Amino acid sequence: MKIFKDKHSLRKEILKTKGISFIPTMGGLHKGHISLIKKSKKFKFKTLVSIFVNPKQFNKRSDFRSYPRNTKIDIKKLKKLKINYLYIPTFKDIYGFKPKKKVFLDKFSKKLCGKFRKGHFEGVLNVVNRFIEIIKPKYIFLGKKDYQQLYLIKKHIEKRKIKSKIIECKTIRENNGIACSSRNSNLDKNQKKIASNIFYYLSDLKKKMKKKYILFNINKIKKDLVNLGASKIDYLENYNVDSFKKIKKPNSKFNLFFAYHIKNTRLIDNI
Numbered sequence: 001m002k003i004f005k006d007k008h009s010l011r012k013e014i015l016k017t018k019g020i021s022f023i024p025t026m027g028g029l030h031k032g033h034i035s036l037i038k039k040s041k042k043f044k045f046k047t048l049v050s051i052f053v054n055p056k057q058f059n060k061r062s063d064f065r066s067y068p069r070n071t072k073i074d075i076k077k078l079k080k081l082k083i084n085y086l087y088i089p090t091f092k093d094i095y096g097f098k099p100k101k102k103v104f105l106d107k108f109s110k111k112l113c114g115k116f117r118k119g120h121f122e123g124v125l126n127v128v129n130r131f132i133e134i135i136k137p138k139y140i141f142l143g144k145k146d147y148q149q150l151y152l153i154k155k156h157i158e159k160r161k162i163k164s165k166i167i168e169c170k171t172i173r174e175n176n177g178i179a180c181s182s183r184n185s186n187l188d189k190n191q192k193k194i195a196s197n198i199f200y201y202l203s204d205l206k207k208k209m210k211k212k213y214i215l216f217n218i219n220k221i222k223k224d225l226v227n228l229g230a231s232k233i234d235y236l237e238n239y240n241v242d243s244f245k246k247i248k249k250p251n252s253k254f255n256l257f258f259a260y261h262i263k264n265t266r267l268i269d270n271i
């Protein structure tokens, strides 16, 4: 595994290859990231993982500061996985140039997380656009855990006629049901139990919605989540996963999208 800290040496190296499969991450690597990497290794191109905690996608400085970082352990994990390249850029390496393409931000960026984290998706698209320009990957592997992010990156790529293809990867969960996330390391045992109870409660609810073909009173469900131990609910909404339109009746394609807080930790998921 070769490690790069600047785009010029990285570009020099990858120009020699036939193509790159790219997995962008913010580090704090867990089973979710590892599943993306393992999938990428099944494709014919070399695997490049990036670790960059992008300050521009955090709407609160305190959230950026407390985001879990553990580069030493991450490097060990990546070596074991035998990836080809690891790119750990500095802020200047990413933001010290003007990208050729302008970011396209679909209007869906104003919904769900976009409503509660002002500037978040602008920050995500900004950094992804820059990574794409530096790496020019053939494939980009993204997790469905962050479905809204995945959708918006896809729209940007389509609109700007970028040649990279998105590979959608399924959500990996802990044994207790909660989606693997770097932020889970900020939860104590009791908080993990709360998150697990919320996951099972919402999974059951979705099953009931599909079986009985009815929508439940979302405000009542939000109250139930607070009773289960959530400190605050940002949103809980049903969307069709292809069109990203709100559903009027539960059909086979909808997912429940939710974001909530347990004390200082914000968790997002969709089931």
Ligand code: AMP
Pocket: 024, 025, 026, 027, 031, 032, 033, 035, 036, 141, 142, 143, 144, 145, 146, 169, 170, 171, 172, 173, 179, 180, 181, 182
């Ligand atoms: P992050 O480091 O949180 O920015 O995530 C990097 C990539 O890993 C994104 O494409 C995420 O959607 C994906 N990812 C994060 N958690 C999971 C998970 N539990 N299952 C699958 N993919 C995930």
